[in-house]
Amino acid sequence: MEYILIIISAVFVNNILLAQFLGVCPFLGVSNKVSTAVGMSGAVCFVMAVATLVTYLVQYYMLVPLGIEFMQTITFILVIAALVQMVEIILKKISPSLYQALGIFLPLITTNCAVLGVAILVVSKEFTFGGEPHMLNLAGSVVYAIASALGFGLAMTLFAGLREQLDLNSVPKAMKGVPIALVTAGILAMAFMGFSGLV
Amino acid sequence: MSKLSLITKGLIKDNPTFVLVLGMCPTLGTTTSAINGLGMGLATTFVLVLSNMLISAVASLIPSKVKIPCYIVIIASLVTVLQFVMQAYVPALYETLGLFIPLIVVNCIVLGRAEAYACKNSVIDSACDGLGIGLGFSLSLTVIGFVRELLGGLSIFGNKLCDGDGMLAFVLAPGAFLVLGYLMMLFNKAKAK
Numbered sequence: 151m152e153y154i155l156i157i158i159s160a161v162f163v164n165n166i167l168l169a170q171f172l173g174v175c176p177f178l179g180v181s182n183k184v185s186t187a188v189g190m191s192g193a194v195c196f197v198m199a200v201a202t203l204v205t206y207l208v209q210y211y212m213l214v215p216l217g218i219e220f221m222q223t224i225t226f227i228l229v230i231a232a233l234v235q236m237v238e239i240i241l242k243k244i245s246p247s248l249y250q251a252l253g254i255f256l257p258l259i260t261t262n263c264a265v266l267g268v269a270i271l272v273v274s275k276e277f278t279f280g281g282e283p284h285m286l287n288l289a290g291s292v293v294y295a296i297a298s299a300l301g302f303g304l305a306m307t308l309f310a311g312l313r314e315q316l317d318l319n320s321v322p323k324a325m326k327g328v329p330i331a332l333v334t335a336g337i338l339a340m341a342f343m344g345f346s347g348l349v
Numbered sequence: 350m351s352k353l354s355l356i357t358k359g360l361i362k363d364n365p366t367f368v369l370v371l372g373m374c375p376t377l378g379t380t381t382s383a384i385n386g387l388g389m390g391l392a393t394t395f396v397l398v399l400s401n402m403l404i405s406a407v408a409s410l411i412p413s414k415v416k417i418p419c420y421i422v423i424i425a426s427l428v429t430v431l432q433f434v435m436q437a438y439v440p441a442l443y444e445t446l447g448l449f450i451p452l453i454v455v456n457c458i459v460l461g462r463a464e465a466y467a468c469k470n471s472v473i474d475s476a477c478d479g480l481g482i483g484l485g486f487s488l489s490l491t492v493i494g495f496v497r498e499l500l501g502g503l504s505i506f507g508n509k510l511c512d513g514d515g516m517l518a519f520v521l522a523p524g525a526f527l528v529l530g531y532l533m534m535l536f537n538k539a540k541a542k
Contacts, residue, residue: 170378
């Protein structure tokens with residue numbers, strides 16, 4: 151039951167993009183076409199799940215026992231950067247077709263703040279899903295990461311669809327490009343606010 | 350280029366938010382009030398100036414194959430220093446900005462300046478460049494925060510103007526996108542004239 155609440159909360163209520171503002175750069179950058187948006191979301195989902203799993207273990211089996219929690223920022227970003235490199239190499243060997251699909255997006259993900267953001271969130275924030283506020287356990291963290299990535303994918307795909315239509319319309323000159331995209335995102339965020347209070 | 354023009358070009362001509370469109374996450378996430386925006390901007394400026402100086406000092410020693418990881422380690426160390434400083438002197442602001450302080454590591458402005466400017470220029474010039482871009486970032490964050498605070502809470506820098514509620518949506522998530530979008534439009538319009 152708790153996992154279902156985590157998923158609904160992360161996908162709809164506290165959408166990582168539209169409510170928490172994590173990962174806005176790729177949101178504005180690579181959301182011109184639905185196909186690229188889906189590819190990017192797939193890559194983010196994969197990396198976010200693995201990264202959260204590894205950083206969770208690093209936090210509780212390395213940093214906390216040694217009493218060096220202040221090294222969190224440095225360790226996490228290094229783990230994520232190394233992981234992205236490794237995922238890229240492994241994918242290239244094991245599944246060339248998946249690598250073809252995700253390949254160009256993978257290097258971009260190291261500097262996607264959503265990945266580092268979720269990794270830090272799950273080990274530093276208390277969540278209230280069904281009862282008392284508590285820290286997420288390992289399984290909960292990974293579920294939260296995957297659900298966040300799904301929320302990212304949902305917002306990204308919806309937004310890419312809107313932008314494809316937007317290209318066909320005439321927009322005032324000063325609004326062209328990023329400004330109109332931001333206003334559209336604002337309206338989309340307003341629609342997602344309808345979910346607040348659901349969980 | 351003179352030192353002064355290096356600093357001032359970041360304010361308008363190369364403004365990181367309105368012209369370069371970099372570092373969108375903190376721009377949207379922390380500007381619920383003018384003070385928060387200013388705090389976030391100054392925190393980023395701190396990291397930007399020091400990272401530009403350090404990177405321009407050691408750039409010639411780093412082999413080009415591993416330069417990005419090295420830059421990231423330097424930036425992450427500086428962010429850790431910043432976290433300690435903020436926890437000690439402005440704990441309330443540190444709590445409010447929360448997650449966005451460690452996320453300065455992945456702010457594209459910082460890595461972008463390291464790659465585009467600091468690794469090719471002298472230490473002093475890089476410091477001026479970092480200061481200019483940082484102040485430009487602080488300025489735009491303060492302006493966005495100011496507008497959101499005014500429309501959403503009817504107050505200026507925390508001082509209530511009149512009784513009653515503002516348009517709450519501007520303090521919540523959608524307002525961030527809308528205000529930034531319209532401000533960017535005004536900026537484009539002013540620049541085109």
